[in-house]
Amino acid sequence: MGxxxxxxxxxxHGGEEGGLVFHPLDQFxxxxxxxxxxxxxxxxxxxTLWMALAVLCIxxxxxxxxxxxxxxxSRLQSVAELAYGFVHKMVEDVTGKEGLKYFPYIFxxxxxxxxxxxxxxxxxxxxxxxxxxxxxxxxxxxxxTVSVLGFVLNGAKFLSLFxxxxxxxxxxxxxxxxxxxSYFVRPVSHxxxxxxxxxxxxxxxxxxxxxxxxxAVAPLSVVAITAIYGLEVLVSFIQAYxxxxxxxVYLRDALHPHH
Amino acid sequence: MAQTxxxxxxxDQAATGAEAAGGPGMPQLDFSTFPNQIFWLVVTLVAIYLVxxxxxxxxxxAILAERTGTISNDIAAAEDLKLRTQEAExxxxxxxxxxxxEANKIAEETRATIQAELDKELAxxxxxxxxxxxxxxxxIAEIRAGAMDAVHEVATDVAREIVTALGGGADDAAIxxxxxxRMKGQDR
Numbered sequence: 372m373g374x375x376x377x378x379x380x381x382x383x384h385g386g387e388e389g390g391l392v393f394h395p396l397d398q399f400x401x402x403x404x405x406x407x408x409x410x411x412x413x414x415x416x417x418x419t420l421w422m423a424l425a426v427l428c429i430x431x432x433x434x435x436x437x438x439x440x441x442x443x444x445s446r447l448q449s450v451a452e453l454a455y456g457f458v459h460k461m462v463e464d465v466t467g468k469e470g471l472k473y474f475p476y477i478f479x480x481x482x483x484x485x486x487x488x489x490x491x492x493x494x495x496x497x498x499x500x501x502x503x504x505x506x507x508x509x510x511x512x513x514x515x516t517v518s519v520l521g522f523v524l525n526g527a528k529f530l531s532l533f534x535x536x537x538x539x540x541x542x543x544x545x546x547x548x549x550x551x552x553s554y555f556v557r558p559v560s561h562x563x564x565x566x567x568x569x570x571x572x573x574x575x576x577x578x579x580x581x582x583x584x585x586x587a588v589a590p591l592s593v594v595a596i597t598a599i600y601g602l603e604v605l606v607s608f609i610q611a612y613x614x615x616x617x618x619x620v621y622l623r624d625a626l627h628p629h630h
Numbered sequence: 631m632a633q634t635x636x637x638x639x640x641x642d643q644a645a646t647g648a649e650a651a652g653g654p655g656m657p658q659l660d661f662s663t664f665p666n667q668i669f670w671l672v673v674t675l676v677a678i679y680l681v682x683x684x685x686x687x688x689x690x691x692a693i694l695a696e697r698t699g700t701i702s703n704d705i706a707a708a709e710d711l712k713l714r715t716q717e718a719e720x721x722x723x724x725x726x727x728x729x730x731x732e733a734n735k736i737a738e739e740t741r742a743t744i745q746a747e748l749d750k751e752l753a754x755x756x757x758x759x760x761x762x763x764x765x766x767x768x769x770i771a772e773i774r775a776g777a778m779d780a781v782h783e784v785a786t787d788v789a790r791e792i793v794t795a796l797g798g799g800a801d802d803a804a805i806x807x808x809x810x811x812r813m814k815g816q817d818r
Contacts, residue, residue, distance in 0.1 A: 400657045474687075509671075
């Protein structure tokens with residue numbers, strides 16, 4: 372369908388509902404922060420703003436929060452230590468001791484996603500992780516790193532990841548094809564899972580917000596927004612967790628390719 | 631997919647302003663914003679990584695290590711103090727036992743000393759009593775001897791008088807012998 376089709380469809384829809392305005396996707400528009408010019412790669416946009424805020428929050432929590440280095444931690448320091456311990460334990464449990472070398476990278480991913488998700492939940496804010504461009508880069512970075520690391524650490528033995536030696540010999544080639552496909556689908560599912568979850572949640576909230584314009588359903592709409600907001604808070608954390616633990620799982624494959 | 635690409639291209643052509651991008655197409659598929667997002671994402675990730683690896687992670691790691699150290703030190707100190715308490719209690723019990731045995735010894739010695747003194751005093755007293763008794767017996771014996779002599783004399787005199795009074799010639803020697811004879815029989 373072309374642009375115009377959708378536009379007329381929306382117009383017709385809006386007319387039916389009596390002046391309802393549905394622009395659930397407007398919140399995802401990338402626009403320059405200053406002025407109205409074209410968006411170059413270096414333009415300072417709302418993406419820049421909200422990513423910078425994420426960096427500031429991470430700095431505030433992990434650096435300013437721990438500045439006193441107290442043996443008995445303050446609340447902020449406790450949160451910082453909990454985050455550290457949470458991801459550290461995850462990396463150690465999934466990849467083993469050898470994986471701890473990559474802990475800073477994984478912690479970077481986790482913190483970025485979790486803060487971008489939560490900052491995106493602030494009304495009128497911009498959810499950077501709802502963009503496939505962002506999540507795809509994250510997922511591709513993980514995918515490429517893990518693939519390169521797998522070959523560097525294990526050489527050709529890394530290919531045994533696709534050769535299921537515990538299966539009957541006749542099945543192995545078929546399984547190898549399936550394994551190969553699933554391996555290359557990883558970055559796709561990895562990125563769309565995160566971006567899709569965040570985008571869908573925000574869009575649904577916006578749709579319910581649009582219904583709030585009708586007085587009869589406004590209370591229901593407000594309740595629904597509240598409920599979905601609660602769900603989105605959960606989703607924000609869970610998606611960050613899922614992304615991180617999948618990263619750990621992929622990393623484990625690179626470190627120990629044998630089934 | 632082709633349709634969405636078409637839409638994105640349409641958006642690209644229609645002056646990538648906010649209004650145009652805000653059209654019905656998904657802003658996520660507006661490829662004109664991809665370089666911008668990717669650039670800032672990379673900047674952000676590098677910034678976070680630098681903050682973490684240079685400052686935050688070493689610091690938090692050090693804090694956690696220090697806490698673990700402090701806790702194990704405290705536990706060791708508590709263990710040490712407990713041992714010392716046990717030692718002190720043992721020493722106290724030992725001192726108590728020593729003091730008790732010392733007291734027993736002193737009591738025993740005192741009792742022995744007193745007993746010895748008592749025995750000595752008793753011996754002395756017995757000796758004195760014995761001496762007194764011997765003296766008294768001697769005196770009594772003397773008195774008795776004196777009394778016997780007197781009785782002998784009186785008896786001799788009385789016998790002589792009686793003999794004279796009866797008209798017999800008094801032979802002193804005979805009377806003497808007779809009295810002695812009689813008194814011997816009386817005496818024992």
